[in-house]
Every structure is written in structure tokens, then in C-alpha cells.
Amino acid sequence: MAARLNTSLQNTLSLFSKKLPSSPRRALYCTSSLESHENAETFVLTTPLYYVNAPPHMGSAYTTIAADSIARFQRLLGKKVIFITGTDEHGEKIATSAAANGRNPSEHCDLISQSYRTLWKELDIAYDKFVRTTDPNHEAIVKEFYERVFANGDIYRADYEGLYCVNCEEYKDEKELLENNCCPVHQMPCVARKEDNYFFALSKYQKPLEEVLSQNPRFVQPAYRLNEVQTWIKSGLRDFSISRALVDWGIPVPNDDKQTIYVWFDALLGYISALTEDNEQQNLDTAVSLGWPASLHLIGKDILRFHAVYWPAMLMSAGLNLPKMVFGHGFLTKDGMKMGKSLGNTLEPFELVQKFGPDAVRYFFIREVEFGNDGDYSEDRFIKIVNAHLANTIGNLLNRTLGLLKKNCESTLVVDSTVAAEGVPLKDTVEKLVEKARTNYESLSLSTACEAVLEIGNAGNAYMDQRAPWMLFKQGGVSAEAAAKDLVIILEVMRIIAVALSPIAPCLSLKIYSQLGFSNDQFNSITWDDTKWGELKEGQVMAQASPVFVRIELEAAEKDEEEKKKPKDSKKKGKAKVKVEQQPQTVTEA
Ligand SMILES: Nc1ncnc2c1ncn2[C@@H]1O[C@H](COP(=O)(O)OP(=O)(O)OP(=O)(O)O)[C@@H](O)[C@H]1O
Numbered sequence: 001m002a003a004r005l006n007t008s009l010q011n012t013l014s015l016f017s018k019k020l021p022s023s024p025r026r027a028l029y030c031t032s033s034l035e036s037h038e039n040a041e042t043f044v045l046t047t048p049l050y051y052v053n054a055p056p057h058m059g060s061a062y063t064t065i066a067a068d069s070i071a072r073f074q075r076l077l078g079k080k081v082i083f084i085t086g087t088d089e090h091g092e093k094i095a096t097s098a099a100a101n102g103r104n105p106s107e108h109c110d111l112i113s114q115s116y117r118t119l120w121k122e123l124d125i126a127y128d129k130f131v132r133t134t135d136p137n138h139e140a141i142v143k144e145f146y147e148r149v150f151a152n153g154d155i156y157r158a159d160y161e162g163l164y165c166v167n168c169e170e171y172k173d174e175k176e177l178l179e180n181n182c183c184p185v186h187q188m189p190c191v192a193r194k195e196d197n198y199f200f201a202l203s204k205y206q207k208p209l210e211e212v213l214s215q216n217p218r219f220v221q222p223a224y225r226l227n228e229v230q231t232w233i234k235s236g237l238r239d240f241s242i243s244r245a246l247v248d249w250g251i252p253v254p255n256d257d258k259q260t261i262y263v264w265f266d267a268l269l270g271y272i273s274a275l276t277e278d279n280e281q282q283n284l285d286t287a288v289s290l291g292w293p294a295s296l297h298l299i300g301k302d303i304l305r306f307h308a309v310y311w312p313a314m315l316m317s318a319g320l321n322l323p324k325m326v327f328g329h330g331f332l333t334k335d336g337m338k339m340g341k342s343l344g345n346t347l348e349p350f351e352l353v354q355k356f357g358p359d360a361v362r363y364f365f366i367r368e369v370e371f372g373n374d375g376d377y378s379e380d381r382f383i384k385i386v387n388a389h390l391a392n393t394i395g396n397l398l399n400r401t402l403g404l405l406k407k408n409c410e411s412t413l414v415v416d417s418t419v420a421a422e423g424v425p426l427k428d429t430v431e432k433l434v435e436k437a438r439t440n441y442e443s444l445s446l447s448t449a450c451e452a453v454l455e456i457g458n459a460g461n462a463y464m465d466q467r468a469p470w471m472l473f474k475q476g477g478v479s480a481e482a483a484a485k486d487l488v489i490i491l492e493v494m495r496i497i498a499v500a501l502s503p504i505a506p507c508l509s510l511k512i513y514s515q516l517g518f519s520n521d522q523f524n525s526i527t528w529d530d531t532k533w534g535e536l537k538e539g540q541v542m543a544q545a546s547p548v549f550v551r552i553e554l555e556a557a558e559k560d561e562e563e564k565k566k567p568k569d570s571k572k573k574g575k576a577k578v579k580v581e582q583q584p585q586t587v588t589e590a
């Protein structure tokens with residue numbers, strides 16, 4: 001993508017002047033990525049299909065934000081990305097939840113499924129496919145899959161008696177339960193159940209699964225989760241029941257409409273049925289031809305067993321290829337417990353986005369939680385991190401530089417960035433950090449990728465402080481010429497940051513690009529190659545500086561008020577307010 005002077009920048013910028021969270025980010029909500037990549041390598045990634053027993057919470061948002069960041073990075077690499085998300089809508093919990101809310105299951109599913117879509121829009125999630133397990137295409141594919149597995153001799157009928165966690169919708173082994181037969185995830189007692197069900201012969205796949213894992217240890221990521229999976233398999237795989245006699249709200253078992261298909265034997269197929277096109281009669285083979293196998297299933301560690309044991313065995317039985325990788329990330333926790341719908345200890349993502357905007361929410365969780373491990377949320381920490389990184393390190397540097405350029409160079413670059421950087425070590429530093437970001441994005445070390453981009457910002461700030469161009473301008477002559485070059489260098493650094501951070505904070509990146517004089521279209525066509533030094537050219541005119549990330553201020557008065565009201569031992573902090581204000585500038589530059 002070449003840098004060009006942008007004459008219609010005002011139109012773009014007028015979009016930015018509105019109050020958060022309305023923003024130009026709708027322009028980033030591109031779902032047309034599939035058309036322009038006829039010969040590109042395909043990268044199919046999935047989030048779990050979220051269970052519509054309740055609306056989304058920050059945990060569901062966390063997986064989806066991470067998946068969107070990975071999808072955006074893969075698109076920057078030029079791949080044809082199919083990013084699949086959706087909702088899992090059958091089963092006992094849904095029927096119960098619908099009844100508890102006085103709705104029929106179908107109305108309930110429509111409503112809750114829509115709340116996921118709405119949140120994804122608020123969070124700038126650019127998915128390509130949203131699948132619902134109540135879609136007719138999906139149902140047809142589940143039935144066909146079931147029939148294939150049946151024809152392969154892997155489904156039989158038997159009685160089952162065991163301890164059942166309704167929230168996991170799963171029979172549990174006694175040895176994995178806590179005291180009083182409590183489920184370790186949901187902290188609630190499992191109930192004794194006896195059913196006449198259809199079973200999937202998982203035990204037949206013990207050896208093939210062991211082989212898959214030993215031949216391809218990267219199948220389960222992070223590496224430490226592989227041990228967990230291997231231990232489960234070694235301890236002996238038991239056949240599992242794939243139908244329910246007591247649940248009406250589900251896909252009927254072929255040839256036995258007294259039973260419905262177990263939610264997991266239904267929902268996992270969503271990753272394949274999502275590949276089908278709307279309004280077309282599809283079958284398993286055509287769906288598979290449209291992008292299976294998936295390159296990556298991104299999930300929370302709670303559902304690792306379903307994805308790394310049950311699902312591969314089911315696929316082998318049906319004669320289909322296995323996904324290339326299953327990555328089980330950690331939990332967002334509250335007081336050390338997994339935040340979840342069943343426990344009801346959730347953090348409200350709509351509220352966070354309303355308050356802080358999508359970039360801050362996306363950035364914080366990706367940067368703060370090492371991908372794979374658990375992480376706790378605190379509002380204090382949130383504000384501290386996004387202010388320090390997005391408002392200060394990035395926003396303030398851009399603002400200061402554009403201010404100096406306006407004052408001294410009529411907002412116009414005096415030289416090409418390549419020429420300006422000749423013999424300047426900062427360029428090498430930036431190149432190394434860009435490479436660090438790239439390799440970490442690729443290995444899904446998203447937090448480290450983020451850190452590398454921030455280090456670029458730190459290097460830019462250090463350069464600004466060391467060179468003190470505002471002093472050089474005062475000295476005039478060759479010093480002023482050097483200062484003008486320094487500004488070009490720093491703005492090129494900002495441009496590279498914008499590209500490298502765009503998978504995580506796309507709206508912020510667009511704002512930076514726009515202030516550097518590029519159009520929305522130019523931003524929308526960036527690739528990872530645009531992290532290379534040298535796209536800012538002599539004569540490029542910068543836009544009017546305005547904060548690309550609005551600092552979050554804790555309103556002192558409101559905080560005091562809250563302090564007065566709260567009980568002495570409470571740790572609750574004052575509410576954060578978003579305040580639009582100019583970035584602070586150092587006195588010497590003014
Ligand atoms: N606390 C969490 N931290 C990280 N990811 C989470 C969290 N909670 C849910 N998820 C994401 O959602 C997936 C589970 O989706 P589901 O719709 O079952 O939500 P849930 O809140 O875990 O439900 P429940 O509490 O009823 O088990 C996880 O595998 C993970 O991808």
C-alpha cells in the first residue's frame with residue numbers, strides 16, 4: 001500500500017469527533033474478506049459456539065476478542081480467513097432457562113443469540129460466519145454426521161447410570177468431583193441419573209488418539225494442556241452417551257424421535273455447518289469442501305476434553321480430517337473462581353464497552369492476561385494500563401509530534417521517512433520489535449505481541465526525549481532541519497505501531513492512520529508488509545491532531561462520594577468516567 005496525500009480527510013476526522021463509543025469502527029466491520037483471496041491460503045478459526053442459557057459475559061467476550069485479533073492478524077498476512085463464531089442453542093439448560101424467563105425455547109434462543117451478535121458489533125468483532133445450532137442447515141448436517149458414525153458401527157444403545165452435572169450437561173467420573181460430588185467447574189452437586197441412551201464408542205479411539213497426539217504434539221496448545229489431555233486418554237476412554245431421552249429441545253435422533261441428540265454431538269458440528277452458504281441445500285461433503293479442517297479451535301480450558309478428545313474421535317469415525325490445532329486458554333476469574341453464566345459471577349461486557357470503548361477493552365484483556373493462563377479483572381488496573389499504554393505511550397507521542405509538526409512544518413513531512421532514518425539506530429530497533437510482534441502473533445502469544453508493539457512506542461518516546469526536537473527547532477538552521485527529520489521518524493514509528501496493533505485495537509489504529517493523512521480505504525487495505533519502514537513520504541500532509549485514545553479519569557468527586565457510602569472494609573473503587581480532554585504536553589514543548 002502506498003502512501004498518498006489525502007484530500008478528503010475532514011470527512012474521516014469528523015467521524016472521530018463524536019463521543020465514545022460511537023466511532024468509525026463500523027468501517028472496520030468488514031465481512032467481505034472472503035471474496036478477494038481466491039488463491040490465498042485458507043485459515044479457518046473458531047470460537048466456541050456459546051450456550052444461550054444466558055447473555056454473553058466478559059468470559060465469552062474474551063475468547064471472541066482473542067479470536068478476532070488472530071483473525072485480523074492472519075488477514076494481514078494475506079490469508080483467506082474464515083472466522084466462525086455462533087451460538088449453541090439446544091439442550092436441557094436452554095429449555096429450563098427459557099421456561100424460567102417465561103419464553104418458549106425458540107424465542108429465548110432468538111433473543112439471546114442476538115445479544116451475542118450485538119456485543120460482537122460493539123467490540124468490533126469482524127467474524128465471517130455466525131452459526132446457530134437451530135439453523136436448518138446445521139440440523140441436516142448433524143443428522144448426516146450421526147448417520148455416518150452409525151454406519152461405521154460406532155453408535156449403540158445401552159442403559160447408563162451415573163452422576164450428572166446439569167451445567168456441564170455431562171456425566172462425570174466420581175474421581176474428578178469435589179466433596180459432596182460437586183462439579184469442580186460449577187461448584188454444584190451432580191445428580192444421580194439413569195437413562196436409556198445411544199452411545200458413541202469412544203473407547204475404540206483410544207489408540208488412534210494417542211497416535212495423533214504423539215505424532216502431532218502441537219495439536220493441543222499451550223503445551224502444558226497437552227499433558228492434561230494425554231493423562232485423560234491414558235486413564236482409559238469410556239464410551240459416552242450422545243442422546244437424551246428426557247430432553248425435547250434438541251435435534252431428534254435419526255430413526256428414534258423419542259430421543260434428542262446430546263448437545264455436544266450437535267454443537268461441535270457447528271464448526272462444519274458454519275461453512276455452508278445460506279439458502280442452499282448443503283450436505284456434509286459440500287460443507288467440508290468449503291474450508292474443513294479448521295486451522296484453529298480457540299476455546300476455554302473448560303471444554304478442552306470435548307475438543308481434544310471427543311471431537312477428534314467423532315471426526316475419525318466419520319472419516320473426516322482433524323482440526324490442526326486446539327488452543328485452550330485460561331479463565332477470567334472473580335475472586336479466584338471462573339467467571340461464568342452458571343455461577344452468575346460475571347463481568348458485564350456491554351457496560352465496559354459503553355464506559356471505555358472497544359479498543360480499551362480489547363487491549364486490556366489481551367495485554368494483561370498471558371494467553372493460556374487465568375487472569376483477574378480489576379477496574380483500577382484496567383484504567384492504569386490503558387491510560388499508560390494507549391493514552392500516554394501511543395496517544396501522547398502522536399499528539400506531541402503532530403503538534404510540533406504543525407507549529408514548525410505546516411503539518412507537512414519535509415523528507416521521506418527512509419531518508420530521515422539513514423544511520424538512525426531506532427529504525428533497527430523498530431524492525432526487531434516488529435519481528436518480535438509477528439512471531440508472537442503467529443505463536444498465539446498475544447500478550448507478548450502486544451508488549452512488543454508497546455516497546456516500539458517506548459522506543460519512540462525515548463527517541464523524542466533524547467532528541468528534544470522542540471529545542472532543535474528553537475536553535476534554527478541545521479538543527480531545525482534535523483528536528484523536522486526527527487518528527488518524520490517518530491511519525492513513521494507511529495504508523496508502524498498502527499499496523500502492528502491493528503489486530504488488537506483496530507479503531508485506534510485507524511485513528512492513527514487517519515491522523516497521518518491516510519484514507520479509510522488505505523487503512524482497510526493494509527497488510528503486515530506495511531510494518532516495513534518507509535511508507536511516509538515527503539509532502540504527506542498530516543491531519544489536525546486530536547487524542548486517538550481518550551484518557552480515562554477517575555472523577556474525584558464521584559470517587560469521594562462512593563468512598564463515603566461504602567462500608568469500611570469494602571474495597572470497591574470509584575467509578576471511572578471517560579473525559580474528553582487534550583493530551584498533556586510537556587512544558588518545554590509548548
Ligand atoms: N471465565 C471465563 N474466562 C475465559 N473464557 C470464558 C469464561 N467463561 C466462558 N468463557 C468462554 O466461553 C466458553 C464457554 O461458553 P459457555 O457459553 O458455556 O459459557 P459459560 O459462562 O462458561 O457457561 P457456564 O457458566 O454455564 O458453564 C469457554 O470455553 C470460553 O471460551
Ligand SMILES: [Zn+2]
Pocket residue numbers: 165166167168169183184185186187
Ligand atoms: Zn459442571
